[in-house]
Amino acid sequence: SKTITDVVCPFCGTLCDDLIVTTDDDGKKILGVDNACAIGAEKFVHSSDHSHRVTRPRKMQEDGSFKEITYEEAIEHTATILAKAKKPLMYGWSSTSCEADSVGHEIAELCGGIVDNTAAVCHGTTLIAVQNVGIPSCTLGEVKNRADRIIFWGCNPAHAHPRHMSRYSIFPRGYFTGKGAKQRKIIVVDPRPTDTSTLADVHLQVEQGYDYELLQALRAAIRGEPLVGDVIAGVPKETVYEAAEILKSGRFGVIFFGMGVTQSLGKDHNIDAAICLTKDLNDYTKFSIVAMRGHFNVTGSGQVLGWQFGFPYAVDLSRGFARYNPGETGAIEVLKRQEADAVFVLGSDPGAHFPMRCVKEIARLPSVAIDPHITPTTEICDVHVPVAFVGVEVGGNCYRMDNVPIEARKVVEPPEGMMSDYQFLSAVLDRVKELKAN
Ligand code: SF4
Known part of the structure; x- marks a missing residue:
């Protein structure tokens, strides 16, 4: 077995960075987690059990069932709906790395979207x-x-x-x-x-x-x-x-x-x-x-939006420059006013936390959800793209609740062929650029 020290827990905003993770010799299965609390340890152990995971993108059929598609098809679908939309809502960004956030926000800027994170319903x-x-x-x-x-x-x-x-x-x-x-x-x-x-x-x-x-x-x-x-x-x-x-x-x-x-x-x-x-x-x-910030990198999401556009959440890029007016430009208000014409969700679960009116609106619009898990959001979106767990299967930077940046580590391999948030978003960005150029 292998022991990895100074592992960062990607569950809550405390970002404990003293975990010790033991894996098998191949680095495929987590055998034990020391120093984490029960919920932090569960995130590691649960992610390395692949038996319950969706490992390929899925597209919703007319009867509501899902059919497996390739990552290439998922990239094409996502890039097409975002490039076509006049005002896509791109929401979430809290349970991923700052690197992924940065690429996602670039797509939003290209497409004239609204970028909002889970601060909309917490801090x-x-x-x-x-x-x-x-x-x-x-x-x-x-x-x-x-x-x-x-x-x-x-x-x-x-x-x-x-x-x-x-x-x-x-x-x-x-x-x-x-x-x-x-x-x-x-x-x-x-x-x-x-x-x-x-x-x-x-x-x-x-x-x-x-x-x-x-x-x-x-x-x-x-x-x-x-x-x-x-x-x-x-x-x-x-x-x-x-x-x-x-x-x-x-x-x-x-x-x-x-x-x-x-x-x-x-x-x-x-x-x-x-x-x-x-x-x-x-x-x-x-x-x-x-x-007391909740999602592990919700603080980082605000930081990255701050560097890129000057505002920490509820950023409206639809006029070609950044506007910020929480109460008007936030995800919940935009969905309630039926202003968005496509929805992209990553690293969060608005299907479980938004008002029902907004959840119905997400279900009505062309939509994509990026999430390692099956969640209420993935079940109402047209396409669900499973990705590697940030902080477990892929590294990346994140911010602790006190705004201290910490680099999360990769401790095990993701399921074979699975993309990370960052890889998927980078491929979508390239494709959006091509579609916009044409
Ligand atoms: Fe620390 Fe929070 Fe992870 Fe528990 S869930 S180990 S408190 S970061």
């Missing part, structure tokens, strides 16, 4: 807030080595980012945090008790939809200003003051926040307030704020 509001008020942030390494005050707001890393707490935020002993968890005070803000809140020194059980009020109350409490009323956003006034004192008395604190606050009432205004709270806390101590 898009964060990206808007960052543009509004900036962001005082730091790396997860700084959290491990320096942070003695941690807030988890609207997130449950015990389930969604299982090793976050042991590698970076609660338990590890770092350079200035030699006592690990004993040295840290933890505040969890969540309407419900969760497995993360059981680890908290203070659980602020905010009333559902009142995060904005609680954030502003904390800002006032930190300055010692009087709070009106005995209970604020479902939290007793004394507890708000207690939490404010805990935050001010630390040497270095971090707010981690998730979709419980980005997608609840208030949306980007919640994140504006959370960033302003972080800025206020810097009058008393050192504080940073970090988004």
Whole structure:
């Protein structure tokens, strides 16, 4: 058997880079995965079991069944619908490499498409807030080595980012945090008790939809200003003051926040307030704020769009230049208004996460889905192209939730003859160029 060290886990935005993967001598089958959490390990083990995988592209027939086609046919089909379309929607980009994203966006530019990523349904509001008020942030390494005050707001890393707490935020002993968890005070803000809140020194059980009020109350409490009323956003006034004192008395604190606050009432205004709270806390101590990004390379998708077009998501290229107006140019709005005339999905599953109106629209339009798995999206698209798992069967660059780029490694061979996202997109790009030239 062979042992590969320093493997990056391509499941969640924590991008743990200390995995050890054991494969058979031929590098075809994964025999074991050390250091990963249960969901990370499952991604590796599951991908090397080829028995359940689709290994060739499939095209939907009139009766709804699928017929196997070649990669060449899939490339021709994809290039043709994209080249013919006036405003194709190209959505996803989060569970793939930055290299693949870059090629996909080039196709979108050539075809005058809309490019949007999964921030549309998670941290898009964060990206808007960052543009509004900036962001005082730091790396997860700084959290491990320096942070003695941690807030988890609207997130449950015990389930969604299982090793976050042991590698970076609660338990590890770092350079200035030699006592690990004993040295840290933890505040969890969540309407419900969760497995993360059981680890908290203070659980602020905010009333559902009142995060904005609680954030502003904390800002006032930190300055010692009087709070009106005995209970604020479902939290007793004394507890708000207690939490404010805990935050001010630390040497270095971090707010981690998730979709419980980005997608609840208030949306980007919640994140504006959370960033302003972080800025206020810097009058008393050192504080940073970090988004708990979900899909493993969703951060990288925003980065690549940023380099190429200046905006991190919801980019409309249909006028020959980049326009960005979330709420108008995002995938969900474009589908609802029935503005797109073709759909291309890669590295995400809008069939499982978009409103039903949008899912029906994807099913109605000429469409292609690129995904290693069979998903609700692949089942409604005209063509499904299976590809190698990025970070398992093909390497590539990706960005951790704190915007640190990390190179993912290949640990096993993909099924024979299977293309990667990057190879498929590069072939489609070449063909689109030919079709446009003619
Ligand atoms: Fe993978 Fe996330 Fe688990 Fe780390 S915490 S092993 S990145 S799924």
